[in-house]
Amino acid sequence: MDQDLLRPQYESEKRKHKLKRLIQAPNSYFMDVKCPQCSTNNTVFSHARGIVTCIKCSSQLGRSTGGKLQLVLGAKYKTKK
Numbered sequence: 001m002d003q004d005l006l007r008p009q010y011e012s013e014k015r016k017h018k019l020k021r022l023i024q025a026p027n028s029y030f031m032d033v034k035c036p037q038c039s040t041n042n043t044v045f046s047h048a049r050g051i052v053t054c055i056k057c058s059s060q061l062g063r064s065t066g067g068k069l070q071l072v073l074g075a076k077y078k079t080k081k
Contacts, residue, residue, distance in 0.1 A: 029046045031043075038056050051063050052069065
């Protein structure tokens with residue numbers, strides 16, 4: 001057997017479905033998105049549904065693609081832990 005079943009490689013585990021991994025974990029996360037117009041940090045879900053707008057200036061930060069959120073140009077993000 002070429003593969004170690006107790007210590008699988010990271011790349012092979014990442015490709016598997018979230019429920020078929022050795023340690024089950026979701027693919028989604030929360031992130032801080034910085035608005036390109038007013039520089040306010042907004043907490044957003046990575047797989048949000050619909051249009052996400054800034055709390056302060058109401059400009060569009062991203063839109064849903066059916067999966068992950070697609071951010072607008074100039075919007076920077078950092079994942080929360």
